[in-house]
Each structure stands twice: as C-alpha cells, then as structure tokens.
Amino acid sequence: AEPLRATGAVSYVCDCQPGAQPGCVAGSDAAPGTSPAAPWRSWARARARLDTMPAGSTVAFCDGGSWTGVGAPKDQAPFRNTACRAGATCDLRDYRAPWGGAGVRPRLRLGPGHAFLEVGWYQQYRSEPGYVGSLPRYVEGLRILNLELVGNSADGLVTAEGGLKLWGAVTDVDVCNVEFHHGLYAALDLVTNSSLARITLRDSSIHDNRGHICVVCGTADDLVVQGNTFDRNGGGNQFSHTIYLYAGPFEKDRAGAPHCGNGTRAVATYCPVQRVTLRDNVITRSAWGAGGRCAGVAVSAHDVIRDLRVEGNLVAEPAGTAGGGCYGIAFGAGGEAAQFEGLVVRANRIFDVGGNGIAVSGAPGAVIEDNLVAGGATLSTGIAYPEQAARPGLDLPSRDGRVRNNTVYLAAGGDGSYAIRGIDEGSGQVVANNAVVTGPSTAYCIKAPAGATVTGNLCSTTGEGWWAAPGLDPVTASFRPAPGSPLLGKGVAQHASAADLTGVARGAPPAVGAWEKEK
Numbered sequence: 001a002e003p004l005r006a007t008g009a010v011s012y013v014c015d016c017q018p019g020a021q022p023g024c025v026a027g028s029d030a031a032p033g034t035s036p037a038a039p040w041r042s043w044a045r046a047r048a049r050l051d052t053m054p055a056g057s058t059v060a061f062c063d064g065g066s067w068t069g070v071g072a073p074k075d076q077a078p079f080r081n082t083a084c085r086a087g088a089t090c091d092l093r094d095y096r097a098p099w100g101g102a103g104v105r106p107r108l109r110l111g112p113g114h115a116f117l118e119v120g121w122y123q124q125y126r127s128e129p130g131y132v133g134s135l136p137r138y139v140e141g142l143r144i145l146n147l148e149l150v151g152n153s154a155d156g157l158v159t160a161e162g163g164l165k166l167w168g169a170v171t172d173v174d175v176c177n178v179e180f181h182h183g184l185y186a187a188l189d190l191v192t193n194s195s196l197a198r199i200t201l202r203d204s205s206i207h208d209n210r211g212h213i214c215v216v217c218g219t220a221d222d223l224v225v226q227g228n229t230f231d232r233n234g235g236g237n238q239f240s241h242t243i244y245l246y247a248g249p250f251e252k253d254r255a256g257a258p259h260c261g262n263g264t265r266a267v268a269t270y271c272p273v274q275r276v277t278l279r280d281n282v283i284t285r286s287a288w289g290a291g292g293r294c295a296g297v298a299v300s301a302h303d304v305i306r307d308l309r310v311e312g313n314l315v316a317e318p319a320g321t322a323g324g325g326c327y328g329i330a331f332g333a334g335g336e337a338a339q340f341e342g343l344v345v346r347a348n349r350i351f352d353v354g355g356n357g358i359a360v361s362g363a364p365g366a367v368i369e370d371n372l373v374a375g376g377a378t379l380s381t382g383i384a385y386p387e388q389a390a391r392p393g394l395d396l397p398s399r400d401g402r403v404r405n406n407t408v409y410l411a412a413g414g415d416g417s418y419a420i421r422g423i424d425e426g427s428g429q430v431v432a433n434n435a436v437v438t439g440p441s442t443a444y445c446i447k448a449p450a451g452a453t454v455t456g457n458l459c460s461t462t463g464e465g466w467w468a469a470p471g472l473d474p475v476t477a478s479f480r481p482a483p484g485s486p487l488l489g490k491g492v493a494q495h496a497s498a499a500d501l502t503g504v505a506r507g508a509p510p511a512v513g514a515w516e517k518e519k
Helices: 043-052
Strands: 010-013 057-064 066-070 090-095 105-109 112-122 139-146 146-148 162-168 170-176 179-181 188-190 195-201 205-211 223-226 229-234 243-245 273-279 282-286 300-303 303-311 314-316 329-330 342-347 349-352 354-359 368-369 372-375 379-384 402-404 407-410 418-421 431-432 435-436 444-447 454-455 458-460 467-469 478-481
Touching: 010 043, 010 314, 043 057, 043 066, 066 112, 105 112, 112 139, 162 195, 188 195, 195 342, 243 303, 300 303, 300 314, 354 372, 372 379, 407 418, 418 435
Parallel strands: 010 057, 057 090, 066 105, 090 139, 105 146, 112 162, 139 170, 146 179, 162 188, 170 195, 179 205, 195 223, 205 229, 223 273, 229 282, 243 300, 273 303, 282 314, 300 329, 303 342, 314 349, 329 354, 342 368, 349 372, 354 379, 368 402, 372 407, 379 418, 402 431, 407 435, 418 444, 431 454, 435 458
Antiparallel strands: 467 478
C-alpha cells in the first residue's frame, strides 16, 4: 500500500467500536491528533478536519480500528473544501497504529440512511463558475485510500445511502483499495456527469450490496474504473446493473440556453461525456435477486459517451443462475439515446451469462475484438452488433464496425440462437477471423449485416481439436489453440486485430479467434 506522504499535515484518528481488532487502543478528541501516539477518536472530529484542512493534508484512521454511525443523511453535510488541489490532494486514508492492526483496513460502518461522503454541488458547472451559489471554484483533488466502508445489513439489502456521491463541480478524485460492502446503495455515484472529470475507482472490492440499481452509477469525463472486484451486487431485476454508465440530460445556463458543464455541445437532450475506461475488473453474481439468480446486465451504458473503452474485464455467473436478461456487456438505447462514437470492446472474457454476451447499438466505427464469450442454454447471442436499429434524432446508425478475432462458444446453444449477429444497418461492416462453436443444436454461426465483409471465420458444432480445454468455468477453461489446432494461421491478415487477448502480436497469417498461440 502507498505509504503516508512525507509532506503536509497529518491528523490521526483511532476508535475501537465493535469490529475493531484485538488490542485496539482508542484515542481522544481532546488529544492533539498530530501523532499516532496521540490520535483523535471520533468520526465527527475527523470530518470537521477534512472540511477545513489545507491542500496536501491527510486525515488518517488507524488500521484495525472501527467506527459506527459514520457519514451523514443525504444532502445534509456535503464536502466542499475548495482548498484541495489536484497536485496537493486532501487524503482520507489509513495509518499503522502503535498497538498493531497492521494490514486490516479501518472499518467505518455507516449510519442507517447515511452516505459516507457527498461532494460538490448539484448542477454546478465547471465551465461556468458561479452559476449556482456564486461559488469561487470547484472541488478538486480528493483521495480515499485503504478503508472499509460497510452498511448495516447482514444479507446485503440496502440500508445506507452509499459510499461516495459526487454531485457536481468535482474533479481529480482517486478511490483506491477500498472495500464497500453489505448494504450500500452505490460505491460510486456520479450525478451531474458533465461537471465531473478525472474520477478513478481502482483496485477496490465491492460486494454484497443488494436491492438497488447499480454500484457504479453515472459517468464523467476521464472516468477510470480499473482492477476492481464486484461480487453479489444488484437488485435482482432487469433494471439492475453492476456498472451503469449514463451521461444525463443537459441543464440550462443563466440565459436559459442548454448547457453542458464540460464545454461540449448538447446532443438531443444529453451532454456528451468523453474518455471513459473500464479495464481489468472482475464482475461475478451480478444483479442478484431472490433465489440467487442474475436478472440484469452486468455492464450497461446509455446516452452520449465518446471514446468508451472496455478492456480486459471478466464477467462470469455460476452455472445455472443466469436469466434471459442477464447480459454481460450491453450498450444501447434502453429508452434513452445511444451514441457511442469511438467505442472499443476488447479482450473481455464473458462466461455463462444469459441473453446476449456482448450487445452494441448506436456505435459507428465500433471495434469489438479479441473477446471470449462462452455460454450455455440461456445464452441466445454471443455478440450482437448492431443489435438495434437507430432511432432518428436520438441514436447514431452503426456503420464501419469491426467484429474480429473473437471466440464464441455456445456449449448448448438453443434453437434460433446466434453466435454472432447484426441487423442490416450501415455500410462498411467487417466480421472476420472469429472462431465459433454453435453446439449440438440448430443455432446459427454468423448473421452479418447486409453488405458486410465476412471472411476468415471458422464455424463448428463441436470445435473438436480447436482448444486446449474449452468449458464454462473461468478458472479451469482454456481457449488457447490446442497443438495443431485448425485455428492456427488460418485468419486473414488484412482484417486481423493487432494483438490477441493477452497482448501477443498477431502473426502473418494470424490465428482465428481471441488467442494467437498455443502458449
């Protein structure tokens, strides 16, 4: 873990409420709070310091300590410390206490209905300072590191407002190695999307939060969600998602004209959001409801999002738990706009979801490459692009897309299922170098858009001899080519991806499917 900074003032806090590690020694709010040997005690004292501390300062909670009643009811205590800076952040994190507790995150249990930290101002625009409340500047430069945020529900049903809610006029926030669990509405809730920028959630664990719409909600310019694990989150219905990206409608400036806080021009009724990255996350047991079944899309997006990259993620459901609406990755209308220019969906592994493994609409020039989609009887389509027709005035028609070097394995594809399909929309589409097994049924291999270039694909009902160890278990399955596999060297170089799922450069000629080599 990153050590405490050697610069800036540090305020130390330690309490020993239920859940603290053995040997915990509580501090006192009457203490100086300036050293690990003389820490403050309460969350209230820590929060007061956070609200007023200068740039580059830190509030640190003792490893192994525990607090209860943390946070505040919705809208009642927003964090608005404008002294913090991107280059001199205000930090909220852990420290090693003299009594021990090393390696155990400080546990902060939220009060019923509380949010851990709400930041900024609703509908405050970065590009028009002072629009709401004549505020001198926005909040920038906040880091939350190495904490445990917990609700009050043994079964995970939502009891707390959430973890971090960013209202608006907020930039440069980094959340790292934080555990969010048991009853939080959302770990990261992004509200006025077009006035938020450079927000990162990384290397964190989000689990057992049930009965809500999403655990990462909304989006922001330069949003990065990377290296996190998500398990058993969601509300158990089709509207519940682990990651739910949406740009949101525009508001109005002082003159009453449509206004977007990031300086972009409103499209239809939406403010575009730019440069969003979802990378190397593990998402399991998504949108779980009664009976332990997945009912909603794990990663969903609507509205106007430009340069969205979804790379290297694992989405997996336990065998037999996926319903028909339990898609892996789905970007489309959903009742809202669908405009995804610059979309890349690459090197993701999707196991045993229902409905569609990957479904994309409204994405001209989309690149869908080097993905693995492996599913059973509830998987009706491996990859769908375009999935839905563009609605005039709302969605962008899909054209010039690339669906290439994917591996689609329908272990028990049902009658009428498709490994890869696309409606007849746009021109310039390419479907190339995909390895497809349809299973022992009347499932179809590829239905490409009319006029598409379809080349270098291999289809089989069994895939015998193709892969080292095909299957639906993400731990044991291997879809690397077997020795002597007919996939090796059978692709078309002109339409190949640059590198395979693991980053290995493609050969000339390339292999068919997501992996280039046997090892």
